[in-house]
Amino acid sequence: MNSPASAPTAALRETDALVIGAGPVGLFQVFELGLLGIHAEMVDALPHAGGQCAELYADKPIYDVPGLPVCSGRELIERLQQQIRPFAPTLHLSQEVTALKALPDGRFQVESSAGTRWLARTVFIAAGVGAFSPKRLRLEGAEALEGRQVHHHLDSLDAAGQRVLVLGGEAPAVEAAVQLAEAGQAAQVTLVHRKDAFKAPADRLARLQALRDAGRVQVAVGQPMALRTVGDHLQGLDILDATAQTQPLTADHLLVRLGLSPRLGAIAEWGLALERKLVTVDTARFETSLPGVFAVGDINHYPGKRKLLVSGFHEATLAAFAAAERVFPGQPIHLQYTTTSPKLHERLGVPTPGHD
Numbered sequence: 001m002n003s004p005a006s007a008p009t010a011a012l013r014e015t016d017a018l019v020i021g022a023g024p025v026g027l028f029q030v031f032e033l034g035l036l037g038i039h040a041e042m043v044d045a046l047p048h049a050g051g052q053c054a055e056l057y058a059d060k061p062i063y064d065v066p067g068l069p070v071c072s073g074r075e076l077i078e079r080l081q082q083q084i085r086p087f088a089p090t091l092h093l094s095q096e097v098t099a100l101k102a103l104p105d106g107r108f109q110v111e112s113s114a115g116t117r118w119l120a121r122t123v124f125i126a127a128g129v130g131a132f133s134p135k136r137l138r139l140e141g142a143e144a145l146e147g148r149q150v151h152h153h154l155d156s157l158d159a160a161g162q163r164v165l166v167l168g169g170e171a172p173a174v175e176a177a178v179q180l181a182e183a184g185q186a187a188q189v190t191l192v193h194r195k196d197a198f199k200a201p202a203d204r205l206a207r208l209q210a211l212r213d214a215g216r217v218q219v220a221v222g223q224p225m226a227l228r229t230v231g232d233h234l235q236g237l238d239i240l241d242a243t244a245q246t247q248p249l250t251a252d253h254l255l256v257r258l259g260l261s262p263r264l265g266a267i268a269e270w271g272l273a274l275e276r277k278l279v280t281v282d283t284a285r286f287e288t289s290l291p292g293v294f295a296v297g298d299i300n301h302y303p304g305k306r307k308l309l310v311s312g313f314h315e316a317t318l319a320a321f322a323a324a325e326r327v328f329p330g331q332p333i334h335l336q337y338t339t340t341s342p343k344l345h346e347r348l349g350v351p352t353p354g355h356d
Helices: 024-035 051-055 073-086 170-181 201-213 264-270 309-327 341-347
Strands: 012-022 039-041 090-092 097-100 108-112 117-125 131-134 163-167 187-191 218-220 221-229 233-240 246-250 255-258 260-263 278-280 293-295
Touching: 012 024, 012 108, 012 309, 024 039, 024 051, 024 073, 024 309, 024 341, 039 117, 051 073, 073 341, 097 264, 117 309, 163 170, 170 187, 170 201, 233 255, 233 278
Parallel strands: 012 039, 012 117, 039 090, 117 293, 163 187, 163 255, 187 218
Antiparallel strands: 097 108, 108 117, 131 260, 221 233, 233 246
């Protein structure tokens, strides 16, 4: 569930584990922790789970996930979310982790940009190549209109009866224009790109063309040059077309889908050992230079590292077992199998074979 924005004085949320990043490796980290009886909360800068897998590769085929000959990024995230459902992790979206402090008792105080505060026994950095933030529209006045008439995510836009310009030429922009047009609520949908050629899966391009043929999506070719405003209210956008002429476009809202920019952000300030802006870890525990803080997936570095999903899933497994030693000090951590363990079946909410 989403966590509402709160004041910096919000009460501390106690948790066994805080997973930073809700991409595929972060989601699988929650699963491995759950099998060991470790409850986790998650936080992500994007307004939805899935990380770059959902944001950039939602409709692209993935062929190297074991047991799945092919699946889309969207399908993979849906399956991972289904897999962790028995463990009911609390998901905090649209907020970045801004501070981490090691406490004398071995726990960590963590804070986010929304004022959420955690007291965590362990922390897992599964932030991919960093926190993803949307590429901004670099035009005068755009920042002041963000959240009102300039948007970066479709779910923040009420398009009913509105004229919407969608900016971008790749799959996220194409998908947004298609969804807006097929929803049938917007008064007008115009896709704005520097050329009349788009990069997206073939089926999405076919749907876009059908909507164009039906007059439900317009395409404006040109480079955004200036916002057209009256006072603090957006009226439209001026673009520079291929003939170097300025063309005015009317609009009530701009949906900016120009891609994402990753950045390490506050993680770089936590005193962790880094190599080439990646967090160094050992390969037995995937623990960072700060005991109790682990790093899995594309954010980490070690000799022989390969940035593959299967590598991240392996790292999450070993990190979970290492964390269990910290969460349950002095207790033996047994390796159990989901095929035969009644305890794991109970945690997963599935019947044990041979038992009613």
